[in-house]
Amino acid sequence: MVVGTNGASENQDGRVSADWLAYLLVLGSVALLLLRHRHPRLVVIGTSASMLAYLALGYPYGPIFFSVALAAFAAVMAGERRVVWWSLGALWGGHVLIGHWLYRWLPPAGDSGSAWGQELFIAAWVTAVVAGGELVRTRREQWAKAEGERRAARQRRADEERLRIARELHDVLAHSISVINVQAGVGLALLDQHPEKAREALTTIKAASKEALGEVRQVLEALRTPGGPPRAPAxxxxxxxxxxxxxxxxxxxxxxxxxxxxxxxxxxxxxxxxxxxxxxxxxxxxxxxxxxxxxxxxxxxxxxxxxxxxxxxxxxxxxxxxxxxxxxxxxxxxxxxxxxxxxxxxxxxxxxxxxxxxxxxxxxxxxxxxxxxx
CATH class of the missing domain: 3.30.565.10 (Histidine kinase-like ATPase, C-terminal domain)
Incomplete structure (x- = not known):
């Protein structure tokens, strides 16, 4: 910013050459930008005031415009539209007063005032800065909304998958344990008088438990490898x-x-x-x-x-x-x-x-x- 201001000072005849006060205003506006995320209102007001003072002292047009643009951009993205419009409106109004009325009493001496075309350019510049900030803010909100929807969809799919697995485990275990429970009761009742019938009940318990273990293992393998094909047909x-x-x-x-x-x-x-x-x-x-x-x-x-x-x-x-x-x-x-x-x-x-x-x-x-x- 200092180098750019120095270059502008050397190439703009009829303006006051940049001195220590000009550089102080430029560096002050840049230093305020460090706070643009925490205090966007303060920064946009401070940079606008620094630039207005810079112009009132007759210093050359230069990079100080960029500090105001960046401060306004950050404030718009933070949702401080009203402060941005008031600050930039005051800056533009101040420039109109300086360029068309107060220039007689302000440096540089013998200044003839500004052209109205310059005011239109500054108005267009202000509008472009605010519109750019609004566009980026809107896009960020859209991205945040889309990301929130994607997270919600991922969570919904995870919940549906947990529910599906819970149903599978319930159906497998409820069926198998019910069969095992009935056969265990039959086996206990017939163990003394009809040991051969008790053996049949134990055989049924073994088959039911083996099948249940196989189906539970298949469900757990699907948990470990989500999206992979099942090893056994459903x-x-x-x-x-x-x-x-x-x-x-x-x-x-x-x-x-x-x-x-x-x-x-x-x-x-x-x-x-x-x-x-x-x-x-x-x-x-x-x-x-x-x-x-x-x-x-x-x-x-x-x-x-x-x-x-x-x-x-x-x-x-x-x-x-x-x-x-x-x-x-x-x-x-x-x-x-x-x-x-x-x-x-x-x-x-x-x-x-x-x-x-x-x-x-x-x-x-x-x-x-x-x-x-x-």
Missing amino acids: PGLDRLGELTEHFAGAGLTVDVTTEGARTALPPGTDLAAFRIVQEALTNVVRHSGSRTARVLIAYGPGELRLRVDDDGPAAPGGMTGGGNGLVGMRERAAALGGTVEAGPRDDGGFRVQARVPLGAADTVATGNRTREAP
Whole structure:
């Protein structure tokens, strides 16, 4: 700034040559810029006053303009628009007074005043400085908003992933532990009189626990390598046969009925349908006195309907409708745009109904009605 002021002084005839006071005003305006982020109001007022004094003393036009521009720019970005407009307006008004009226009594001697075109240039310069600051401030706010939205989206995806994992772990563990609990009770009851039956119960416990460990391990591996492909295919409705066998080992006979034309399901829909049926049958084992259950899988136009019925009655301390299992089923269906309804039937049993939209799934097999062995 000092070098530029010195150069301007040497090349502007008719102006007062820069002296120690001119350099003091230039350096003072620069020193104020160090405070522009903490005290933007003070800095823009101080630099404007320094420049006005500099012009009133007749010093040459020079780099002192840049200190005012930077101070105004910082104040606009800090949201101090009103102070900037007042300060720059006062500076421009002061220059008009100096250049068109007070010049007779101010240095340099014999000055003829300023041209009005110069005032228009200064007005345009002031407007450009303020507009530039507003533009940068607006862009920064847009960037900050976009970054906030990206953070919120990342947090939302993380929350959804945690919820998905919680549902998976609940469904896997609730099913397997229910089977293990029932078989452990059977084994204890038959251990003395029918040791061979107790052995069957222990075999079922071993198979159920092994499967549960495998599925839990798959979920934990997905946690360690987010975004990676699963090492084993996710279960779907094609594994209902295995599921009914597990429940048969727990003493629950399951009758599966399929209606409509079989359609290829997206992996997420297939998994959700399997988990809904699994959780509904688990609730029968845990909370119903019935040892039979009926599952209906109906492929309709653009939707998949699931229904699981048992004939009750409810076991002591049975389900009240507020457990995590029903919440998980509803969340799975809602994530796909579907619904789940659950409640007691008029005849004393319990029914779980789910509806999941399919979209444009491709038909892979046809048939009006098929039955599978329990």
